[in-house]
Amino acid sequence: MKLNLPKLLLGLTCLLIAIWLVAPTLVVIPMSFAGQKSLAFPPKGFSLQWYENFFTNPQWFGSLIVSAKVACMVAVVATVVGTMAAIGIERMKGRAGGLIRAVLITPMIVPGVVLAVGIYAVYLDTQLVGTWIGYVLAHTLLAIPFVVIAVGANLAVFDARLEIAAASLGASRLSTFFSVTLPLILPGILSGALFAFVTSFDEVIVSLFITSPQLKTLPVQIFSSMTRDADPTVAAVGSLIFLGTSVIIGLGLIFGMKGRRT
Amino acid sequence: MPNTSAQHAARGPLYLTLPALAVLLLVMAVPLGVIVLRSFSEPELGLANYVWFFQTKVNLTVLLRTFSISFWVTVCCVLAAYPYAFAMSVAGPRLRLALIMCVLVPFWVSGVVRTLAWVILLQDSGVINRTLLSLGFDKVRLIRTQLGVTIGMTQVLLPFMIMPLYAVMRSIDLRLLQAARSLGAHPVKTFFQIYLPLSLPGVFAGATIVFILALGFYITPLLLGGPQSTMLSTLIQQQVLSLLNWGRGGAMGVVLLVATFGILAIASPFMKRKYQMSGGSR
Incomplete structure (x- = not known):
């Protein structure tokens, strides 16, 4: 019994923390079937009108399409650029690799609003506010760290001697890359691409600054709806x-x- | 020919990183440079914006509050993450998977929606307050208060504390504890003299990340907080978007940047050394 009491306490604490982590996520689900336009919990009545509104209201559905397109472009660009960088870093000798890696990860640390204000200033001067290129560039910046980390982790366990073996058997650099290196680091690249997609799809702070009524992403639409009324x-x-x-x-x-x- | 190919091989890796560095230069370095420049040059050249920032009482109050909220969020994260990460590190594979899932589920909905959930839960007629009332307690004002902001931010940032802590705890050799116990040490003493020091690198890494991220928080304090819980990010946004004062907004941004990277610079050599130690014992 003396041994079990601490165990019981630990279990109970963890259960509470797990509930605290998960419950706020799940609260949203019953709310979405609310019968009336209010955010009171628990919701009264039952209806599918909010789902209907999402799919039929161009404001909502349009922003979903914009977000999906931007996120797909970001996933492609950030994955290509980030994977190249990760390979370059892995092959570098000395301190340069670590330094460049540290530089490439800084977008994760820079406070969101400061970055957003700066990007907004530059975009105002270059007419990039509310444009596809503007969104893709800004989100790619924020996604690169995730790709570099994911691909880098995969490259760290990759056996570089396999490349040498392929080269010594007469394979060209390009065919070595596509038939040996790429298949082996593919899991890292895929998870990097997924992270890049999610980063872009979820990004709100920079998007809030560079948005326009014509081209709005989903998080921006969610944010403006939340600050306007209880929808x-x-x-x-x-x-x-x-x-x-x-x-x-x-x-x-x-x-x-x-x-x-x- | 062999000479040029060798040169190419040496420069190759650098060329591979150039596109990524170009994106960083265009969308991060240049924008931050513009902010720094404007903080010194608008409306006129000089330190006027910084003098204004450090001489206005509201700004100092908000700066202090930003640090104090970040501090309390970090403390709450450490206290909640420690037992949780410990349970993760000693649990069986199935329970561990369940615990990891609970950490990751909050990432499955968008960050803004998660804040909406907290608005629903914390509002005056929300679940928490009604539970308190039915238990015979008084109503607690949660929404638009620092307490509400702290609760919401801690939940959002907790995974960033749990993960590094778990990574370090997993590498701690539990036989050390058995050895101490078999030599007659009290469990409490074993914990404080052996387990806690070995897990400190994880606490330190996680706390640094959480504190830095908390300093720059924008969405959660904006939606859960009120005028009495404004953080620095909101003030920057107001200066730039509402007052169109790029100089003052820029100066505030530079203060936040310096605070963030200053803390990181102080903490990082510490973290590295500790990490190597924990890596060595693995």
Whole structure:
């Protein structure tokens, strides 16, 4: 009994912390089926009108399309640029690699609003406010650290002798890369691309500054709806994002396990 | 020919990093440079904006509050993350997966939506207050207070504390504790003399990350807080977007930047040394 009491306390503490972590995420789901336009919890009545509003209101659905397009472009650009950088860093000798890696990770640390104000200033002068290029450039900056970290972690366990072996057997640099290096670091690249997509899809601070009424991303739309009135459509969006992520992660877990078994 | 190819091989890695560095230069270095420049040059050349910042009482109050909220959020994160990360490091594989999932679930919905959930929970007629009332307690004002901001920010930042802490705790050899116990040490003493010092690098790494991120928080204090819980980021946004005062907003931004990187510079050599130690024992 003397041994079990600390264990019980630890378990109880962790349960409470787990609830604290998860519960706020789940509160959104019942809210999305609310019968009336209010954010009181628990919601009264039942309706699907907020989901209907999301899919039929061009303000909402349009911003989803914008966000999805921007995030896809960012995933491609940041993954290519970030993977190249990670490979370069891994091959560098001496301190230069570590230094460049540290520099490339700084966008994660710079306070969001300071960066946003600076980008806004530059975009005003270059007419990039509210443009596709503007969003993609800014989000790519924020996504590069995640790609560099993900691909770098994969390269760290990659056996460079395999490349030398391929080269010594007569493979060109390019074919060595595509047939030996790329397949082996593909998991890192894919998770980097996923992180880049999510970073862009979720980014709100910089987007709030460089947004325009014509070209608005989903987080900006959510934010402005929240500051304007109590619209449960926000809860419907949150639930849909939760559902989407759960499906992707669930599929990833299933395929990951299958891949390991075979 | 072999000479040029060798040169190419030596420069190759640098060329590979150039596109990423170009993005950083264009979208981060230049914008931050513009901010620094404007803080010294608008409306006229000099230190006027900084003098104004450090002589205005509201600014100093907000600066101090930003630090104090970040401090309390960090303390709360350490206190909550320590037992949780410990449980993760000693749990069986299934329980560990469940615990990791609970840490990751908050990332599955967008950050703004998560803040909405806190608005719902913390509002005056919200679940927490009604539970308190039904238990016979008094209502607590949570929304638009520092307490509410702290609760929301701690939940958002907790994963950044748990993960580095878990990484360090996993590498601690639990046989050291058994050895101490078998030599007759009291469990409490074993914890304070052996386990806690070994886990400190994780606490330090996590606390640094949480504190730095908390300093720059914008969305959560804006939506959960009120005038009495404004943080520095909100003030910067007001100066630039509402008052169109780029000089003063820029000076505030520079203060926040210097604070962030100053703390990082102080903490990072410390962290590295400690990390190598924990790496060595693995």
